[in-house]
Amino acid sequence: MAPxxxxxxxxxxxxxxxxxxxxxxxxxxxxxxxxxxxPQAFEGLRLNHRTVRRPDRSFAVMDHNVPTGDRxxxxxxxxxxxxxxxxxxxxxxxxxxxLNLHHPEQGIxxxxxPEQGLTQPGMTVVCGDSHTSTHGAFGTLAFGxxxxxxxxxxxxxxxxxxxxxxxxxxxxxPRPLGITPKDMIMALIxxxxxxxxxxxxxxxxxxxxxxxxxxxxxxxxNMSIEAGARAGMVSPDMTTVNYLRGRRFAPEGPDFDxxxxxxxxxxxxSGAVFDRTVVVDLxxxxxxxxxxxxxxxxxxxxxxxxxxxxxxxxxxxxxWQLALDYMGLTPGTAIxxxxxxxxxxxxxxxxxxxxxxxxxxxxxxxxxxxxxxxxVVPGSGLVxxxxxxxxxxxxxxxxxxxxxxxxxxxxxxxNEDVLEPGERSAxxxxxxxxxxxxxxxxxxxxxxxxxxxxxxxxHFVDTRPLLHEEESV
Amino acid sequence: MRALxxxxxxxxxxxxxxxxxxxxxxxxxLKRVERSGFGQFLFxxxxxxxxxxxxxxFVLNKPAFRNASILVAGPNFGCGSSRExxxxxxxxxxxxxxxxxxxxxxxxxxxxxxxxxPITVPEDIVHRILIESQDEAGLELTVNVKTRSVIFNDGTExxxxxxxxxxxSLLQGLDEIGRTLRAEAEIMRFEGQEVNxxxxxx
Numbered sequence: 001m002a003p004x005x006x007x008x009x010x011x012x013x014x015x016x017x018x019x020x021x022x023x024x025x026x027x028x029x030x031x032x033x034x035x036x037x038x039p040q041a042f043e044g045l046r047l048n049h050r051t052v053r054r055p056d057r058s059f060a061v062m063d064h065n066v067p068t069g070d071r072x073x074x075x076x077x078x079x080x081x082x083x084x085x086x087x088x089x090x091x092x093x094x095x096x097x098x099l100n101l102h103h104p105e106q107g108i109x110x111x112x113x114p115e116q117g118l119t120q121p122g123m124t125v126v127c128g129d130s131h132t133s134t135h136g137a138f139g140t141l142a143f144g145x146x147x148x149x150x151x152x153x154x155x156x157x158x159x160x161x162x163x164x165x166x167x168x169x170x171x172x173x174p175r176p177l178g179i180t181p182k183d184m185i186m187a188l189i190x191x192x193x194x195x196x197x198x199x200x201x202x203x204x205x206x207x208x209x210x211x212x213x214x215x216x217x218x219x220x221x222n223m224s225i226e227a228g229a230r231a232g233m234v235s236p237d238m239t240t241v242n243y244l245r246g247r248r249f250a251p252e253g254p255d256f257d258x259x260x261x262x263x264x265x266x267x268x269x270s271g272a273v274f275d276r277t278v279v280v281d282l283x284x285x286x287x288x289x290x291x292x293x294x295x296x297x298x299x300x301x302x303x304x305x306x307x308x309x310x311x312x313x314x315x316x317x318x319x320w321q322l323a324l325d326y327m328g329l330t331p332g333t334a335i336x337x338x339x340x341x342x343x344x345x346x347x348x349x350x351x352x353x354x355x356x357x358x359x360x361x362x363x364x365x366x367x368x369x370x371x372x373x374x375x376v377v378p379g380s381g382l383v384x385x386x387x388x389x390x391x392x393x394x395x396x397x398x399x400x401x402x403x404x405x406x407x408x409x410x411x412x413x414x415n416e417d418v419l420e421p422g423e424r425s426a427x428x429x430x431x432x433x434x435x436x437x438x439x440x441x442x443x444x445x446x447x448x449x450x451x452x453x454x455x456x457x458x459h460f461v462d463t464r465p466l467l468h469e470e471e472s473v
Numbered sequence: 474m475r476a477l478x479x480x481x482x483x484x485x486x487x488x489x490x491x492x493x494x495x496x497x498x499x500x501x502x503l504k505r506v507e508r509s510g511f512g513q514f515l516f517x518x519x520x521x522x523x524x525x526x527x528x529x530x531f532v533l534n535k536p537a538f539r540n541a542s543i544l545v546a547g548p549n550f551g552c553g554s555s556r557e558x559x560x561x562x563x564x565x566x567x568x569x570x571x572x573x574x575x576x577x578x579x580x581x582x583x584x585x586x587x588x589x590x591p592i593t594v595p596e597d598i599v600h601r602i603l604i605e606s607q608d609e610a611g612l613e614l615t616v617n618v619k620t621r622s623v624i625f626n627d628g629t630e631x632x633x634x635x636x637x638x639x640x641x642s643l644l645q646g647l648d649e650i651g652r653t654l655r656a657e658a659e660i661m662r663f664e665g666q667e668v669n670x671x672x673x674x675x
Binding site (some may be wrong): 157 | 489490491493495496497499501502503504505506507508518523535547548549552553554555556557560575579582583586587601633636637638648649650653654656659663667668670671672673674675
């Protein structure tokens with residue numbers, strides 16, 4: 001057989017029946033559900049007298065809309081409360097397992113799925129959320145869908161899908177100190193643009209990717225959608241297998257070893273051909289910071305806010321000008337001179353234990369700048385508990401951070417965690433669109449280390465010297 | 474889904490690239506559990522000021538475009554979140570078709586599932602439509618799902634890509650879930666042969 005990519009193997013294995021020369025009915029192994037994009041889908045099922053075909057392949061959790069403060073009190077907003085209640089009712093009615101607001105392992109769907117061992121190599125995974133690409137870190141084909149498709153999967157466990165093109169993103173060179181997977185993915189988006197991978201499924205390759213932990217691979221795959229990709233993935237290897245061992249939904253005993261053999265066989269064959277290859281050089285990479293209103297408007301910590309006058313074409317000039325107007329920035333300003341009002345550490349991009357450990361390293365025995373309000377929102381109940389066992393909650397609280405309950409929180413500001421108009425944040429989330437974190441709010445995307453450092457200094461600082469200092473201690 | 478064969482309507486120009494779904498429908502409106510009524514919140518932060526008063530300079534608020542049914546915009550329209558509330562809001566406001574040099578992937582699919590026609594045409598055609606729609610007289614276009622083309626008043630016809638599966642769904646207003654359920658035998662066969670995967674209820 002000709003050598004195949006990871007994507008091709010999963011695509012071929014999950015074909016139920018062809019639709020036309022590009023499309024097939026694709027079987028979905030795992031359907032993750034949350035409160036915001038599902039109510040209309042369940043309503044559609046009821047209106048058409050349909051049911052959920054495979055509740056045993058469905059899993060729900062509340063995350064987008066949940067409060068991250070005191071949960072013993074009822075949710076104030078009656079519209080938000082209704083959405084939460086409805087997920088509970090729908091899961092109960094159709095027999096779908098649910099981690100509700102009070103479950104100790106509740107958290108962000110893209111953090112919960114992997115940590116429960118639900119996401120396994122070779123699977124197809126969908127969710128009514130664009131950051132479903134996160135699960136591709138396991139060598140799964142995972143992508144976000146809209147509510148009509150949520151309903152389609154509930155009813156049929158299938159989706160009509162066109163085959164995607166494949167794109168290899170190869171990271172070359174050793175990863176310098178202070179460069180996180182967040183910087184790697186932001187550098188890629190800066191290089192190819194926010195529509196640079198449209199129509200493609202990305203596979204991340206290179207030694208620097210093989211060397212990443214599973215949590216780091218999830219950060220990398222998470223923002224594939226921000227490059228326009230359908231999905232992002234990493235071929236499964238022993239790092240993947242070792243992560244899954246002992247997880248709640250992973251096979252046990254001899255079944256695990258048998259499954260692991262199967263998982264490893266999904267890895268892209270040597271000699272397999274991608275439709276496109278992009279090379280990203282890590283050797284000169286510096287920590288990245290966005291300056292504009294989409295993730296492609298990004299530069300490094302030693303960079304400056306660009307001047308629209310130097311744009312290459314009128315469309316770019318217009319886009320940069322609009323972005324600078326919204327962001328309240330002057331061309332030529334050094335990134336390190338931008339003052340920060342708020343810091344958010346969390347989200348499906350950077351709300352995992354390793355993210356909190358890395359941020360805490362810089363925070364230990366220091367204080368948040370008096371002009372900054374900073375919060376840490378662990379990605380799940382498990383992350384929160386493990387962090388507390390390590391004493392990270394004390395590190396953050398002692399420094400002046402808030403330590404909150406798990407959820408999507410200020411990444412999209414559906415709950416009360418929002419920026420006020422004009423407030424500027426250093427955020428470990430994934431989108432810096434206008435108003436994303438609150439109307440008039442100004443978001444700069446950074447890694448957890450960069451966010452932590454910005455909280456301490458009240459403006460962006462280069463984390464590399466700080467990390468060198470840590471290393472030498 | 475509502476069927477769509479031929480539509481003729483007025484064009485509203487949005488000369489901006491990368492219009493994301495957070496702009497199309499801001500997050501504070503995603504708490505609603507209904508599928509209808511999102512038009513009033515379309516482009517909310519651009520359409521209304523902090524006090525909820527219409528901004529007269531925003532294109533959808535201009536009297537000339539209030540009855541438009543075709544929106545033309547820059548490349549990568551609909552990028553970002555998978556929220557289907559975005560096409561629901563565009564459709565509920567009165568739009569039947571969108572024209573752009575390119576669309577974000579999930580958004581494009583979401584439009585088709587709702588009978589809102591996403592039309593991809595080359596940059597120079599988009600440019601022409603942007604210019605002509607800003608003329609005093611305005612611009613009306615005809616979009617035809619059957620011939621997969623946009624027709625200008627001078628008779629110019631520009632083809633756009635649309636796969637036959639989606640075309641058929643649009644023309645007949647087909648229920649896609651019903652279509653898939655016709656493959657019940659194939660789905661059963663697949664499920665009977667598949668390798669053992671997880672059980673979320675175990």
